[in-house]
Amino acid sequence: MAHSETNRSREMEVFAQVVDQGGFSAAARVCRMTPSAVSKLIARLEVRLGARLVNRSTRALQLTPEGCAFYERVTRILADIEDAERGAGAGEQPVGRIRLNTSASYATHILAPILPEFLDRHPGITLDLVQTDMVVDLLAERADVAVRAGPLKTSSLVARKLGDTAMIVVGAPEYLSRFGEPKSIDDLDRHNRLGFGYVRKVDGWPMKKNNDIVVIPAVGRVQASDGEGLRQLALGGSGLARLAAFTVRDDIAAGRLVPVLEHLNPGDRETFHAIHIGQGGPLPSRIRALLDFLAEHGKVR
Template sequence: MARLEVNRSGEMEMFVRVVEQGGFSAAARAARMTPSAVSKLIARLEGRLGARLLNRSTRQLQLTPEGCAFYERATRILADLEDAERSAGVGEQAVGRVRINTSASYFNHVLAPVLPEFLALHPGVTLDIVQTDAVVDLLAERTDVAIRAGPLKSSSLIARKLGETALTIVAAPSYLERYGAPCRIADLDGHNRLGFGYARAVDGWPLRENGETTIVPVTGRVQASDGEGLRQLALSGVGLARLAAFTVRGDIAAGRLVPVLGDLDTGETEAFHAVYVGQGGPLPSRVRALLDFLAERGRVI
C-alpha cells in the first residue's frame, strides 16, 4: 500500500527538470518550490531506487551512469503519459512539438517539399527543425527524430530506413572547361577535390579501374561541413565533389552540373535512416505520425 502512495511520476518529472534546467535552483524556480525541497525530493528518489543518480558539486551536477539510464527511460515514460492524456482528450490525433535533426541536403531536397502535406495532415503538430551534418546526442539535444546518412553505429537508438542513394562525382561545366574532364584515376591529381570537414566512414573516393578498387584521397583546397555546402561550391565551379545522387539529379538534368568518372563508379550507395530513442515500445503519437509519413513520403532514391 505504501508503494501506491509514492508519486513516482512527480519524482520522475522533477528529476528530468533538474537535469534539463542544470541544477536544483533553476528547477525549483520553474516549479515554484524551494531548492531544499527539490533536493530532498531527489534524495528521496535516490533512496527509494537504491542508486545515486546525480553527482553534486558546488558548481554543477553530473549524471551518473545510473542517472543517464534513468533519465532516458523517465523522459520516454513522461512522453507516453503526456501522449496518453492527449489521446484521452483528442482520440488518436497527433498533437505537440516534434524536434527534428537533419542534414541541409535532406531538408532541402526531400523534407521541405513534402512538409506542407504533413502539416496539412496533422494540424496539431508543430515542428522544430535543426539542420546539421554532425551526429548529435538525441537526449542531450532533446531531439525526437534524427535523419542520418551512412552506416549506423550500434546504439540504443531505433532506426527506420528511408532508402538509399548512389554517390556521384560532379563538376560545373565552367570548371571542366578550365581544367578538363578527368577520365582516369591518375587525372585527378590535377583537380581540386572538394571534401567534408569531418571524418567519414570511408575517408576518400572509392574508384574501380582495371579490376582494382582505389580509395582516392580528398585533398582539395576547400572543405565544407555539409553536403549542401559542397553542392554550392561545385555549382560555383570551385572543383569536383562526390555527392548523393538525389541532391544533384536536378542540377544534372538542367546542365548546371556534369557527372564525371561514371565508368569507374564502384556502385557504392549511402543509406538514410530516421533514428529515435526507444526500445521498441509505444511512441508518442506526434513522433509516430512523423515517422510513418517519412517512411512513405520522405524516402531517398
C-alpha cells in the same frame, strides 16, 4: 497507493526537466521550485532507486549511465501520460513538439517539399528542426528523432530505413572548362577535391582501380560542414564534389552540374535511417506520426 504514484510521477517530471533544462536552477524555474528543493528531490529519487543519476562534481550537468537509461524510460512514460490525457479530449490527435535532427541535404531536398503536408495532417504538432551532418547524441541534443546517413552503430537506438542513394562525383561546367574533365584517378591530382571538415566513416572518395577499390582523399582548398554546403560550392565552380544522387539529380538534369568519372564509380550507396531512442517500447503518438509520415513520403532514392 495513489499518493505514492503521484509522487513518483512528479519525481519523473522534475528529473526530466533537470535533463532537458541542463541543470537544477533552470529546472527549478520551470517547475516553480527552489534549486535546493529540486536537488533534494533528485537526491531522494537516487536513494529510492539505489543508483546515482547525476554527477554533481562537474560544472556542467552530466548524467551517469544509469541516469541516461532512466531518462529514456522516464520520457516515454511521461509522453504516454501526456498522450493519454490529451487524447481523451482531442480525439487521439497527436499533439506536442518534436525535435528533429537531420542533415541539411535531407532537410533541403526531401523534408522541405513534404513538410507542409505533414503539418496540415497534424495541426497539433510543432516541429523544432536542427540541421547538421555530424552524428549527434540524441539524448545530449534532446532530439526525439534523427535522420542519419551511413552505417548504424549497435546501440539502444531504433532505426527505420528510409532508403538509399547512389554517390556521384560532379563538377560545374564552368569549372570543368577551366581545369578539364578528369578521365582517370591520376587526373584528380590537378583538381580541387571538395571535402567535409570532419572525419567520416569513409573519409574520401572510393574509386575502382583495376580489380580493387581505392579511397582517394578529398583534399582541396575548401571544406564544408555539410553536404548541402559542398553542393553550393560545386555549383559555384569551386571544385569537384562527391555527393548523394538525390541532392544533385535536378542540377544534373538542368546542366548545372556534370557527373565525372562514372566509369570508376564503385556503385556504393549511402543508406538513410530515421532513428529514435528506445527498444520497442511504446512511442508517443506525435513521434509515431512523424516516423510513419517519413516512411511514406520521406524516402531517399
